Amino acid sequence: MTHVIETETQPRPLDDLESEPIVNDFSIVAATVNGSGSQTANNVLMRAIFKMGIPVSGKNLFPSNIQGLPTWFIIRVSKDGYTARRDTTEILIAFNQRTADEDLASLVPGGVCIHPNDVKFTNPRSDVFFYPLPVRELVRQSGADAKLRDYIANMVYVGAVAELLGIDMNEIKAALERHFKGKSKPIALNYGVVVAAAEWVRANLSKVDRFRVEPMEKTQGLILVDGNTAAAFGALMGGMTVCAWYPITPSTSLVDAMTELAPILRADPVTGTTTYAIIQTEDEIAAAGIIVGAGWAGARAMTATSGPGLSLMNEFVSLAYFAEVPCVIWDVQRMGPSTGLPTRTSQGDVLSAYYMGHGDTRHVVLFPGTMTECFEFGYLAFDLAERLQTPVLVLSDLDLGMNNWMSEPFTYPEKPFDRGKVLTADELERFKDWGRYKDLDGDGIPYRTLPGNPNPRAAYLARGTGHNEYAIYSERPTDWQQNLDRLTRKHNTARTLVPKPIILDDELANIGIIAYGSTDPAVREAGDILRARGIRTAYLRIRALPLEATLTDFLAKYERVYVVELNQDGQMAQLVQLHAPEYAARVRSVRICNGLPMTAQFVVDSIMRAEQAKRE
Amino acid sequence: MTHVIETETQPRPLDDLESEPIVNDFSIVAATVNGSGSQTANNVLMRAIFKMGIPVSGKNLFPSNIQGLPTWFIIRVSKDGYTARRDTTEILIAFNQRTADEDLASLVPGGVCIHPNDVKFTNPRSDVFFYPLPVRELVRQSGADAKLRDYIANMVYVGAVAELLGIDMNEIKAALERHFKGKSKPIALNYGVVVAAAEWVRANLSKVDRFRVEPMEKTQGLILVDGNTAAAFGALMGGMTVCAWYPITPSTSLVDAMTELAPILRADPVTGTTTYAIIQTEDEIAAAGIIVGAGWAGARAMTATSGPGLSLMNEFVSLAYFAEVPCVIWDVQRMGPSTGLPTRTSQGDVLSAYYMGHGDTRHVVLFPGTMTECFEFGYLAFDLAERLQTPVLVLSDLDLGMNNWMSEPFTYPEKPFDRGKVLTADELERFKDWGRYKDLDGDGIPYRTLPGNPNPRAAYLARGTGHNEYAIYSERPTDWQQNLDRLTRKHNTARTLVPKPIILDDELANIGIIAYGSTDPAVREAGDILRARGIRTAYLRIRALPLEATLTDFLAKYERVYVVELNQDGQMAQLVQLHAPEYAARVRSVRICNGLPMTAQFVVDSIMRAEQAKRE
Amino acid sequence: MTVETKTNGKPHVNRIGLTSQDYRGGETTLCQGCGHNSITSQIIAAAFELSLAPHQVIKMSGIGCSSKTPAYFMSRSFGFNTLHGRMPSVTTGAVLANRTLLAIGISGDGDTGSIGLGQFKHMVRRNVPVVYIVENNGVYGLTKGQFSATADVGQTLKYAGTNVLPPIDICIEALAADCGFVARSFAGDAKQVRELLKAAMSFHGTAVIDIISPCVTFNNHHDSTKSYDYGKAHEERLQDIQFIPRFDEVHIDYDEGDERYVQLHDGPMIKLRKLGRDYDPTNKWHAIELLERARQNHEFITGLLYINTQRQTLHETMHLTSTPLAYLSEEELRPSRERFERVMQRFM
Amino acid sequence: MTVETKTNGKPHVNRIGLTSQDYRGGETTLCQGCGHNSITSQIIAAAFELSLAPHQVIKMSGIGCSSKTPAYFMSRSFGFNTLHGRMPSVTTGAVLANRTLLAIGISGDGDTGSIGLGQFKHMVRRNVPVVYIVENNGVYGLTKGQFSATADVGQTLKYAGTNVLPPIDICIEALAADCGFVARSFAGDAKQVRELLKAAMSFHGTAVIDIISPCVTFNNHHDSTKSYDYGKAHEERLQDIQFIPRFDEVHIDYDEGDERYVQLHDGPMIKLRKLGRDYDPTNKWHAIELLERARQNHEFITGLLYINTQRQTLHETMHLTSTPLAYLSEEELRPSRERFERVMQRFM
Ligand SMILES: Cc1ncc(C[n+]2csc(CCOP(=O)(O)OP(=O)(O)O)c2C)c(N)n1
Ligand SMILES: Cc1ncc(C[n+]2csc(CCOP(=O)(O)OP(=O)(O)O)c2C)c(N)n1
Ligand code: SF4
Ligand code: SF4
Numbered sequence A, B: 001m002t003h004v005i006e007t008e009t010q011p012r013p014l015d016d017l018e019s020e021p022i023v024n025d026f027s028i029v030a031a032t033v034n035g036s037g038s039q040t041a042n043n044v045l046m047r048a049i050f051k052m053g054i055p056v057s058g059k060n061l062f063p064s065n066i067q068g069l070p071t072w073f074i075i076r077v078s079k080d081g082y083t084a085r086r087d088t089t090e091i092l093i094a095f096n097q098r099t100a101d102e103d104l105a106s107l108v109p110g111g112v113c114i115h116p117n118d119v120k121f122t123n124p125r126s127d128v129f130f131y132p133l134p135v136r137e138l139v140r141q142s143g144a145d146a147k148l149r150d151y152i153a154n155m156v157y158v159g160a161v162a163e164l165l166g167i168d169m170n171e172i173k174a175a176l177e178r179h180f181k182g183k184s185k186p187i188a189l190n191y192g193v194v195v196a197a198a199e200w201v202r203a204n205l206s207k208v209d210r211f212r213v214e215p216m217e218k219t220q221g222l223i224l225v226d227g228n229t230a231a232a233f234g235a236l237m238g239g240m241t242v243c244a245w246y247p248i249t250p251s252t253s254l255v256d257a258m259t260e261l262a263p264i265l266r267a268d269p270v271t272g273t274t275t276y277a278i279i280q281t282e283d284e285i286a287a288a289g290i291i292v293g294a295g296w297a298g299a300r301a302m303t304a305t306s307g308p309g310l311s312l313m314n315e316f317v318s319l320a321y322f323a324e325v326p327c328v329i330w331d332v333q334r335m336g337p338s339t340g341l342p343t344r345t346s347q348g349d350v351l352s353a354y355y356m357g358h359g360d361t362r363h364v365v366l367f368p369g370t371m372t373e374c375f376e377f378g379y380l381a382f383d384l385a386e387r388l389q390t391p392v393l394v395l396s397d398l399d400l401g402m403n404n405w406m407s408e409p410f411t412y413p414e415k416p417f418d419r420g421k422v423l424t425a426d427e428l429e430r431f432k433d434w435g436r437y438k439d440l441d442g443d444g445i446p447y448r449t450l451p452g453n454p455n456p457r458a459a460y461l462a463r464g465t466g467h468n469e470y471a472i473y474s475e476r477p478t479d480w481q482q483n484l485d486r487l488t489r490k491h492n493t494a495r496t497l498v499p500k501p502i503i504l505d506d507e508l509a510n511i512g513i514i515a516y517g518s519t520d521p522a523v524r525e526a527g528d529i530l531r532a533r534g535i536r537t538a539y540l541r542i543r544a545l546p547l548e549a550t551l552t553d554f555l556a557k558y559e560r561v562y563v564v565e566l567n568q569d570g571q572m573a574q575l576v577q578l579h580a581p582e583y584a585a586r587v588r589s590v591r592i593c594n595g596l597p598m599t600a601q602f603v604v605d606s607i608m609r610a611e612q613a614k615r616e
Numbered sequence C, D: 001m002t003v004e005t006k007t008n009g010k011p012h013v014n015r016i017g018l019t020s021q022d023y024r025g026g027e028t029t030l031c032q033g034c035g036h037n038s039i040t041s042q043i044i045a046a047a048f049e050l051s052l053a054p055h056q057v058i059k060m061s062g063i064g065c066s067s068k069t070p071a072y073f074m075s076r077s078f079g080f081n082t083l084h085g086r087m088p089s090v091t092t093g094a095v096l097a098n099r100t101l102l103a104i105g106i107s108g109d110g111d112t113g114s115i116g117l118g119q120f121k122h123m124v125r126r127n128v129p130v131v132y133i134v135e136n137n138g139v140y141g142l143t144k145g146q147f148s149a150t151a152d153v154g155q156t157l158k159y160a161g162t163n164v165l166p167p168i169d170i171c172i173e174a175l176a177a178d179c180g181f182v183a184r185s186f187a188g189d190a191k192q193v194r195e196l197l198k199a200a201m202s203f204h205g206t207a208v209i210d211i212i213s214p215c216v217t218f219n220n221h222h223d224s225t226k227s228y229d230y231g232k233a234h235e236e237r238l239q240d241i242q243f244i245p246r247f248d249e250v251h252i253d254y255d256e257g258d259e260r261y262v263q264l265h266d267g268p269m270i271k272l273r274k275l276g277r278d279y280d281p282t283n284k285w286h287a288i289e290l291l292e293r294a295r296q297n298h299e300f301i302t303g304l305l306y307i308n309t310q311r312q313t314l315h316e317t318m319h320l321t322s323t324p325l326a327y328l329s330e331e332e333l334r335p336s337r338e339r340f341e342r343v344m345q346r347f348m
């Protein structure tokens, strides 16, 4: 698994090899060729372990093409429930000849290498255990159609791994049944290969390594879901009415999930007519334009995109901000700048999103960090957008969005929609001095009317040009300044409405950690490791911009505060410093930007190093 | 002059009225209707005073339409050489009935109101002096063609003002001759009206106010020029070869000037073939694409735009940054967000420009603050772009770009072009291990080759996707991280190459002021006023991003540092804080965002208030 | 047709009791004599005559002199003065959100032909219901006289010099994108503009009207093909057009050879009376050929170039519920617990 | 025509001494069987046969599976894999900077027909010299199978459902924008692709070739009009095309009725042999009509649809000096002191 190990490696001490079995605490890496259907095999394995009650997490490292290039799937099995990526591989499924050597080199001593018997290794190792499998033969014996053979081959490793680790075959079967939606033919074919492989292993190989799984009771009632699906689900629960989008990895699967779930959730079961419109546009500018038009006319409108698409939306976001049109933009971040690494994760759009658009703009930005938050921010974003009459950006990332995560089941949203200050024709009657951009409540948020409102006073011309409180074109310096001052006031109101940070306190902590989004599992795990090494940390997870008072208080408490993030420039660290200049010097940036999800080890090492430097 | 006074007014004490003549120290405001040709009149007046050796500055406040709306031209006459806008009007040319009342209200007591005798004032004032003029009659007497009458009417106030203030009629005539490029008929017609008006005034009115001009020797050898023309001139001197643009106020006149000057400077006098291509595109995305393609292929390529256009260029700037393509973007800032106030000035794109593009990006940004810098940055931007192989943004603004400023004449650039690290076919021979993105010198800047280079090793495929040092596509985490680290190194190299700040030191200073761009005159004037009031300031003018050590040293010296700017969010103040977090708490933002150029008074008031608060 | 006249001192009112005055907007800030102002007048007249309910109309535009005009008509209607070239997408969003709105879009030749060409074509392709008016002067008015993409070859402008690029023909572009209503007119031909507007306002789907609208400040010299003089001298009407609303009692004169009736969706009709040449406005290829020839020979042909009432509109292809999405209640929008559980089961 | 064969064990070399191998690129990472790979092979063959100097070629592309292909041919040529839909502008800049370069642009139907439509049309309008190839599969390959704007009505895809929008026809779009070289071909028709490529590479101005190029992974089912099966079954060649380079000694067979020769700028010719129908590739209206009918009737017509060698290219209209701008020396670029002073005088 070259692409992971090169950054940092944690070789296990060799004497470890002598000791006891290692149960429910290792990573499996399946190295395959993309487009070969290995995703099914990987998901089946992961699900089976999950259903045995053992915490798992899966990360798919795939290339930016369709077929034929190396791909890796990492399943972390963790009795302690840790779900962050780790740099070590204990069990390698070496099913790709092209990367076999590098993959093998990345195994820990004492690790396991499961591979087709025709895969060649240039430098075979003596400190790992090899389990060669007669893949061709087993596939041939399966009687599978010639064009399905590549696909079926992956089932061989499912069987072998199941046998070697002791995965419950019933759970494998259940996972296959679920995957094939109960269709008996493919289930039988695939499960047949799994069983045959398991039997072959039992008959021909003897287990010499130390890894195995044992049932636990830690995942009962939990679900497995990816963040993009959770977000789509949440948005549909939140009354999303217009979704305009343009395909771009890794946001595409958000809209795919929406397209799949929407008919179940929101179509008329009899007529098939829908209470939503999902529209694929010609580009991201049009997608942005459509949601601005729809938001203005009263829809709960959203789009989903990633870096390059976000860049194209700048002009429209500047308009929506200034004309005060609610709309929601999900930015499922991938690695930039530019086209960058479309299939790798990053938190590199924080500043672009916050300051998006020319002129003086700063936006409401949400950072989901869990599956539940992906779901909840799916509808919360609309509430905030309509309450604040402004674009709301939700910054997810490829890791959150496209990988499968364990989660508590989502709960049915009980809070009613917040549709914000919208005046019907009758309500408008009560307002003597209404103006579309007039701050009647002192919170910077004006009242709006929707096209179609028959009250003769309701109509106004929305625009991106200077206007007074009555939406009338104006170049007067005072009109402009007052309007911007009101928008600043509104931004301060936003500060009080956005989700507050989550704090994991420790009374004995002497340093603070700040993080956000997908790095949460790594930071939590790092906190535990640091504690074991005698460093007590308090942890604040930011969930939204603009930043607010909780954060200032947190900064006030610790002399050194580490801001952990997946980007090159420490973007959130910059915003934290700006939020509280008096504490700016306390802020240290812990960051890495190589396209891989954060590891606890990196956080631990970075903080240990910095703390030691401090002491010396 | 409503649009100016509403922000702050400095009424003169009434007892002033008794005292002496006020010579060469006042502001004239010509309130007219746009599209009426008043620009000629205003420029003639300004130029005549300038040619009398008296420092002047002109600011045109015009509406965002073509004809028929109010417009104001402010001529500040200042014996001390101050050129910033002032909030007070001493002499009003009330030639627009629609704004006459408001304009009159804005006059200082003791001020002068020159107006057509058919203009009506609802609340005539008793503390100002009125000079009504028989405009219709004088125009009729001129015998001008009916369709020229509106235009000619403006010459009446030229004559009246000249007579009342004592402007040299020869200079008026010279200015008209220059304007009409020596064409005798229009010169005669216009000058005839000027003279007739002056004579009428002499015969029918008596001078009762205290304002007048007297020749000085302060402008000899100086030129009058606008920043956009200076920039175009500089770019052409710097070997600009491709300029792709899309019209947008206030950047259009930059390309207009280029189109006018280029044939003089850069066309073959015989064949007319050109060493440059100026191409009007279908939009700003195409303009950006063209300069990226041209820069990649070896041209010195630039565009000029403003806020909305800048927003559209985000994706391309992200590409150019990452593919390391030199190109230059002039952003002549206008008031945003969104379409905003297209004809009003602002410094609101600082953050948008610095962080332009998605992913981790930060750019080289230049801030010209004088006409000489507009000219010099015209070519310097190319040197930097080619040296650093990156987009260079130049942030001018409407005030700098479209108003006429006094300046020392420009000097012929003596420094040869810096074309950066470009390898010819032969040079490439000497490099054994050349790679397009390989850092051979440790400064983060690789060597590049240009399309057409016949060395078989020269070719490479440029791209926005991840690549290794040899420009080969790569998704390897280490390749990505190393490349970004090199780009960070390059950014730090840029820090050492960009123009250093200008410091106006004062050994006795206890506070610092930081500013940039067009606010320079206001800040200098403010420094003088503050000194007179006992506050000694040191002044640092930023001329480029990234920020560097000089700035840190400056921050280290003063307990309070005021960052003066024309935007809502104190954008440069934010960057200053981020540059030196240890001094972040010293930084105070002095800002206003109403579309008008900065005044010394605003700077003085803001700093006095803050300093007083400090003391209390 | 009804036009505003005073009867017995009372202002004439239309079927919903409004006067023509009720369809006016703010005072224009365009140049005196600008073609765009004439079009504004005809929009007011057409809306009044059709008795449009102002609150059901949305006025959409991009950026430009032309795009400012929504401020100058129907101030009792909502509107959105959007971004340069991007009115098509904003309009698409607005009509998706509320399918009962009648969208009137105003654009310029720069707005539609240059920066907005992509959006324009894709909007047409989707058949977004909108009356899409291009106020075409061959020049960028608001930025002071650069060439737009519709400027004819050989035209000269004060600053921009001589245009050497072939013009984009808005009507051909609309046809290539399968537009169901394509017309060209001339701001100086008030009646034709008005009749076409009424027809377009009654059409279901995208109706494109490319109106040559002289810019008196920057492109009105005699030799400009976008000038008043040129238009008056060269306009060749394809047909004499009359819009016949459903509520009118008309005597349909089947003088087949000379007249032709096109039935619109909910009853109204367009009566086309033949003028110079035989022309079948339902044949797309002929329309394109006519326009290509006209482009080549600098002919200025106006009228209804193409009509096809068969294409499904965006709303139809999307199977939207009949209530405007924007007005659905929380009960209608939030899925039931049963549906919620059905989805949750998938993740178990 | 020359094709690569081994003679006496030595690889065949072309006029500049290169082998076909020298025109290859990196190994493809596209799906096995992807139509784009066949086109890549023909580009290699055409460049070899024309003896193009690799360093004088620039390979330009947008983003998509198709846009990746410049990595798979001519690795001795410079190239730029730009942004989605924006290759036209980057190419315009590159050829402005260096007028001696031969630009080969590769795009996809999404890249050109969706996000890039505006740039594409304006590039054509400017007549930027480029061989502009659209590898048209009716689908977004790289983002896994959404409809592109060229998908036919009624086509179905696994995730995207059934397409209801009318297809954009790249060739019609090019024609409407006054393109001087418009052709359609089929990735399965290697010879026609190659001959068209050679003709396009010898054409001065924008040459658009829309090549139906099946996506075997997402859009190759039998009923897709962009599949191999459909293409093979339905392709109707307009002509039999043969490119005749200037350096070939050809016996020109004036069998007028069946053959037709089109003379290109610097000597080469295209020989068109009539097949099924009479067709005049110099008549733009007929080309549009043919395409409109084909679009309506789902006909798949390939060949040289339109050619016009009369339009001025961008370089010609811009009066650029003959030295590439990028290679002008400082002496040529920096104005003299005299010229500097002449301008300074204006501000005095
Ligand atoms: C993104 C962007 N680029 C440029 C401009 C500047 N701009 C305003 S109007 C206009 C052209 C308008 O021309 P047209 O659409 O023909 O309208 P007209 O003024 O002629 O009616 C331009 C380029 C802008 N507002 N936004
Ligand atoms: C601005 C932007 N939006 C979206 C994408 C994602 N994207 C990559 S390729 C592609 C479509 C490619 O389709 P097409 O041009 O038909 O090429 P094909 O893969 O079918 O050859 C899209 C939408 C992107 N790279 N950039
Ligand atoms: S500049 Fe031209 S288009 Fe604009 S308002 Fe004046 S006449 Fe009309
Ligand atoms: S996905 Fe389709 S277009 Fe892309 S490489 Fe595969 S077959 Fe070709």
Ligand SMILES: [Mg+2]
Residues within 6 Å of the ligand: C064, C108, C109, C110, C135, C136, C137, C138, C139, C140, C141, C148
């Ligand atoms: Mg126009």
Ligand SMILES: [Mg+2]
Residues within 6 Å of the ligand: D064, D108, D109, D110, D135, D136, D137, D138, D139, D140, D141, D148
């Ligand atoms: Mg495609």
